Amino acid sequence: MHRIVRKIELASGTTLFEVEAPDVARKARPGQFVIVRIDDAGERIPLTIADYDGGKGTVTLVALSIGKTTTMLSRLEEGDSILDLAGPLGNPAEMIENGTVVCIGGGLGIAPIYPIARELKAKGNKVISIIGARTASLLFWEEKMRAVSDELHIVTDDGTAGRKGFAVHPLMDLINAGVKLDRVMIIGSAIMMKVTAEATRPHGVKTIVSLNPIMVDGTGMCGSCRVTVGGKVKFACVDGPEFDGHQVDFDELMARLRMYMDQEKLALEKYTH
Ligand code: FES
Secondary structure (H helix, E strand, O other), X not given: OEEEEEEEEEEOOEEEEEEEOHHHHHHOOOOOEEEEEOOOOOOEEEEEEEEEEOOOOEEEEEEEOOOHHXXXXXXXXXXXXXXXXXXXXXXXXOOOOOOEEEEEEEHHHHHHHHHHHHHHHHOOOEEEXXXXXXXXXXXXXXXXXXXXXXXXXXXXXXXXXXXXXXXXXXXXXXXXXXXXXXXXEEEXXXXXXXXXXXXXXXXXXXXXXXXXXXXXXXXXXXXOOEEEEOOEEEEHHHHOOEEXXXXXXXXXXXXXHHOOHHHHHHHHHHHHO
């Protein structure tokens, strides 16, 4: 059992949980994730690791309430426990040193991009961060991101915070201004990652995306997280979650993400009514 030691509402529907998990906290690296099962009857869901503290033995997870399990999770309080927390899973984020990197976090993706930006900064890179959300109430960690970035750009779809537009807009401004970028790292919705990766392709800027397909076991056995990258089938849980954004078949990923939408809606309705 993994006790919740801290719970904070970060943004509308977005909750941070700091959870006791000493073994995971000791080994976790930026870019990895855990698979969580709340109780005996619960489904297993992947959650990216937003932070970890090996000394305290805790990991920080950020979840958006969209389905039955994430809604159940959002109703847990400090002192409650999560049954299983398996991890750290997936490969750590690939790091470079002394370069210029753009770190983009969209919506919930702001949480996992934070430890990646922090580590890139610690490795001597110039870190230019772009965080965005549909609207101001969904934004969080502006100050945390500013603290690990040389430059921070904020965008919202509706212009209620920062610049009105999408993450791709400040990124294109940088490219058009001739800023030499060694890498772009993106974590966000599949459509946002697709659009942003397309924008860097003609400029030959290496663009890494962190994929979020449906996952069940997280160990490469069930095949539910399969994605096509460079024409080859890959399992995001063991081969990723990071991949070359110019090689990912995003249309297939989006179609697979939509596959269980009706069942997920039904499960949420049954749980909340
Ligand atoms: Fe089952 Fe990746 S989650 S193979």
